[in-house]
Every structure is written in C-alpha cells, then in structure tokens.
Amino acid sequence: MHDPLKLLLIDDDAIDRKMFKKYLKAFPEDGFSILEFETGEAGLEYCSRQKPDCMLLDYSLPDLNGLEFLSQLENTSFPILMLTGQGDETIAVEAMKLGVQDYLVKDNITPTYLMSAINNAIKISKSEKQRKHAEEALILANDRLENRVKERTSRLEETNKKLVAAKELAESANSAKSIFLSKMSHELRTPIHAILGFTQLLQMDTKNPLADYQQENMESVYSAGNHLLDLINEVLDLSKIETGNFQLSIDRVDIIPIVDNVISISQSLANEKGISLKYEEIPRESCFVEIDAMRFKQAVLNLISNAIKYNKPTGSVLISFKRQEIGRLRIGVQDTGYGISEDKQDKIFQPFERLGEETGTIEGAGIGLTISKQFIEAMGGTIGFESVYQEGSLFYIDVPVSE
Ligand SMILES: Nc1ncnc2c1ncn2[C@@H]1O[C@H](COP(=O)(O)OP(=O)(O)OP(=O)(O)O)[C@@H](O)[C@H]1O
C-alpha cells in the first residue's frame, strides 16, 4: 500500500468544502488525504513547505483572487484545478494560460465529474513530467554527441595540420636533396671529363709512348672513369626527374636499329661475363614507334645490362619483339639468372634499391630501373617484369606503335 495522494482544497466556503469532501469519499478506492485551507495566504504558506499531488483552488478567495495566487505560487510542478462560479470562465481561461490544468464550474460539479477531472489532471501532469524528462535526456544526449563530434573534429583538424606540416617539410627536404644532387653531379662531370680526356691523350701519345704495363693501367683508369661518369649521369637524370626538370623529344622512329645498337654496345659486357646475347623473332621490315629515342635506348640498355649482370655463369639473354594488343609493341629481355623472389618484387623500381646486391661484387647504383620507368611512362609506354625465383626474369617495355 502506498501513501494516499495529497489533495489540497483551498476554498473559503465551508459548505462547498464539505460537499467536495463528500463527493471524493464516494470513491474510497482512490483514497485521497484532503488538506483544507480557507485563505490563499494559508495555501501559499503550505505550498512553500510541501508539495501536494493535486490542488483544487477556488477562484475567489477573501484575500487573493486565483490569478494573484498563481503568480505568487513558487512551485507549480503539480496539477491545479480551478473552481469558478458561473460567469467566471474567461478568467479561468487566463488561469489556464498560467499553468492551471482545468477549470470546473462549481454549479455543474458532480461526484463523478470531480473525480475524473482530478484523476485526469494527475495523469496528464505525470505524462507531462515524463515527456519533459525524456526531452531533457534527449537534449543532454544531443549535447554530449555534439561535444564528442566537436572534440573529434578538432582532433582531426589538429592531425591534419600536423600531416600538412610534415608533408611540406618532407617536400622541401626532398627538393633540397634533388637540387643538391643536380648541382653535385654537374660539378663532378667537369673533372671526370678531364680525367677521361687526359687518359686518352696519354694513351694516344706516339711521341712518348707508354710502356705496355702503363697502357694496361691507363685502360683501368679509363674504364673506372667511364663507370663513374655513367653513375654521375644516372644521378643527374634522377634529380632531373624528381624536380620535373626534363623534356622528352618524341619522334616517329624505327626501333630495330636502336635495339641493334644497344645489343652491340652490350656485347663486350656479355663476352666478359660469358653470357650469350640472342635475338628472337626479329621483324624483317622496319618497325616504327613513337618514342624519345635517346631515353628509350638508355632504358633498353639498362634492361640488357641487368640481364647480363644478374645472370648465372654461362647464361643467356634473349631479346624479342612482340606485337601486343592494339597499337603496342613489346620489347622483351629474357634472362636465365636467379630471378627475383616475390617478397622483393614490389621494391624493384624504388630508387637506390639493389635488393641485396649492394653487398656483392656486381657494380650498380640501384637507380637504372627507377629512371627507365619514369622515362618510359613519360613517353606513354609501360615497363614491367615477370620473374621466377632461381629460374630467370623477363623484363619488358611496351611502346606505342606508329602506323
Ligand atoms: N634481370 C634481373 N635479374 C635479377 N635481378 C635484377 C634484374 N634486374 C634488376 N635486378 C635487381 O634490381 C636491382 C635494381 O636494378 P637497377 O637496374 O635499378 O639498378 P642496378 O643495376 O643495381 O644499378 P644501376 O643504377 O647501375 O642500373 C638490382 O640491383 C638487382 O638486384
């Protein structure tokens, strides 16, 4: 059993009060405990200390009228029903605007009407409270969500700012590196040209001929100097690519003599290593493509020299031409070397990546493929490879055919 609901009855008319009490007692199951006050002041004083569950308020009290009472009432969180005489309805409507739940015209009140008005008022006030609670909880949840979103956004902005700063730093460091490489390789080229030039002069001097052993030593100086020049040129190319400082001159050219020329240049390296260089399926007639002949030659030269350098002793290199799907020609360089293991394949076009060869005896800077890829792609071609570990690799370049 819970406590009976507290009903406050404020009415100066003792007969009316008695009547209302009688009406309410006709419904003992609703069990109200009724508190009576004759004046507005007394009612207000009670409400300043306690909160009833419902209030029946007579509009015309001896000290205050209903509107005055309501404006002085501090706590209005319980339902109030106004009791009016015939003809006071307009005022009662005003009172409803101030929060009164309903008004009852005294002469029309019956026990059932009174009871259902009170119960309704209590029910509405309860659901009103629940709705308010739910609304407040929703507002709170929204606020929390909004705060979390704001917090996340600001953290994201912070991270973005850091990323942009880091990117700018990396870009400026990279461009400083490219400028340095470009300047350095220019500076290095002048003395190396002098070394190569004077070496040749000494070798060709017929008035003061070199002794045989001196000729041999000069050969070594010349070949090492040439190798150094190649490396310097490669680094220069790479820095040009990185600074976007290169131009291609694309022409319609016959590819056969170009590849022929690369093969003859590579022949001495192949002989030195005991590797056989073979052509496969050479087209009989000319074969025109759209390329930058010099850069293309450089790329094919790197593929063939790689195929020789990274081959097995007495291995072979096969150069082939094959028509691809619409408008493309594939130049293939197949070797019988050690191949490239799968875990290393995605690194092969990265600059200065030698896939473990850096500790071996084979010379190289690890940028030949990086440069080739950049140049070939810039001229509208593609470069790629297929490799079987321990068996060999096929590197290829596809270029646009000119009909
Ligand atoms: N045909 C091949 N077979 C096996 N490994 C290869 C082959 N071609 C390239 N590689 C591997 O890829 C690496 C990168 O080749 P890349 O041509 O870029 O540089 P490099 O030959 O080392 O030096 P360089 O810059 O003088 O060409 C090589 O060091 C080698 O380990």
Ligand SMILES: [Mg+2]
């Ligand atoms: Mg190479």
